[in-house]
Amino acid sequence: MSHDGPALTGDTPRTVLMCPGQGAYLPGALRHLRDLPAVADVLRRVDAHSTALGATGPPVARLLTDPGAPDPDQLLHTDPLAFDLATYTAVTALAVVLLDLAARPVHAVLGHSMGDLAALTAAGVLTLEQGVRLLHLRDRLLRDAALPAAGLLCTDLTADRAAELLRTRALARVRIAARNAPTQTVLAGPDDQLATAARAARALGHRATPLTSRTAYHHPLLIDVHRSFRRLLRAQRVAPPALAVYTTVTDRPLGTPAQLRSLAAAHLTEPMALHPTLHALRRAGVTTYLDSGPRALLTTLARAALPGCAVAAPFRTPVGVERLRHRLTAALG
Template identity: 75%
Template sequence: MGHGVRALADGTPLTVLMCPGQGAYLPGALRHLRDVPSVGELLRRVDAHAAALGGTATPVAALLTDADAPGPDQLLRADPLAFDVATYAAVVASATVLLDLAASPVHAVLGHSIGDLAALTVAGTITPEQGVGLLHVRDRLLRDAAPPPAGLLATDLSAERAADLLRTAGLPQVRIAACNAPAQTVLAGPDGQLDAAQRAVRALGQRATPLTSRTAYHHPLLTEVRTAFRRHLRSQPVARPAPAVYSAATARPARTPAELRGVAAAHLTEPVAFHRTLRALRQEGFTTFLDSGPRALLSALARAALPGCTAAAPLRTPAGVDRVRHRLTAALRCAPLPAAGSAAGSG
């Protein structure tokens, strides 16, 4: 095998499961799946380990199975650690359901931003208990570092236009956090300058939407946190992933223990290049992109970026097993075959 996953000789479509970040938290997202054994077991393990570690009194199972649970903004203000753990658990549980129901194998998982931790778990590199433990450590590091109030801003600018705007508006502390699509760029920075960026974008007649986030991820403000987090990660055992793990921060598979640990910390300071990663996966022969989030955020980006490929979100809006299976089957049935000769570049 080369540096990544090669297109299969029998022409089987290559499938990637995409693990979203903070947009994945939706109150009661798993309420119709609570009786699925793998979902119940995952939520039990997450809540048991979170309770053993302390730091939050909010059970994840209640947040993800009760439609009347706090919304994203409310939960983030009241209990940011619970918000992080619930987001992580929602993606891991949803991905597990898709893996159980898929009639054909998933060949890779792709993490987007904080979804990298979920991707590592889905691939078997870390356990759910490790994932919860890492979120607790990161929470403590963020509180100890006490960075200034900061956040994320989604725009419909291209990366080039966003960079020009930041230069002309004199906003040196605002950085490009994510290039999700040719016309979707996320900015990160301290609240004051981010507010100025929002006004500048809207003055151009373009969309600028603050995202629910506890801080400015993908920004140098978190360099101190990243350094300490990476130091902690050195002590974490990591298993060889199956399937392969990709991060939108690197556009290539993580294979070595050092690379896998790097994936876990990438969301703190590394910018996301999701559009570039999608194109790289397509070049390697991937034609089916499944979103494990409840809002179809990543599948919408993949559909726009990769015409001719299949992009689906079987778990969009809370749905039961039968409906999820129907959506998943329909998506896989429509999957195009990889182009002849498609393969990853050799390492």
């Protein structure tokens, strides 16, 4: 059986479903959709499988249906595994809803950082239970690694200006983790050097905002975790993707089993470049960009990169099904 992903060919306008990672956890994000059978099923299965694997933290169903649940910073501090599970579950559940309700067919998925795992699930490559198990395995590896305090810093620097700043300030352990937009560059590294980078950027009149993050993703600091996770991924069965699978670490669609397994670990060490992937999607005929996360994290970036493209972030605030249909119709026609 071939595992090549579906090709995006022809002149028919195409739609891509974008799956965000960091920043996609919002307390109570699914509260107005909790009674939808598809959403209820995702919440039930995630909590059941996570409990079977030994999770002792707050149920994901409560985190995503109670607006009074811990905020991202608090949850990440008290239970990083619950934070990761809630992020993955929110994006996956909302992807299921969009795939069901979107008037236009969806032809591809695009994962962003940790959103690659949700994208693989939405494309049918991994099951929901596999996604939960992989997050448990990754959590164990991260805890056992005894990593130094490290994180991510979002700036409004260009990538070239960021690289110059790191060079002139001798911040050798800080790396460019993501080029999200011409003037949005994310840095990764140990907390002390990130703090120096933030002060330097602000002194030059630029914004520098620490992101809610467990560690310095997209950084060589995690190379040993990456290698161990890749070994564990070799045992995972992957199904042929039902949708073309894209990611921000390459501008080519992924389809072979080896590529798809590697994608689940890419966010640990591989830097992201969103612009080339968005332009590759446009060349492949994609005209519509759907955001499957709370807020409008990726559609904002898509609009900046591709003026004139159609975007929709129907979950930018929690809404019920009818309001959701209205938003989709207004955005997509």
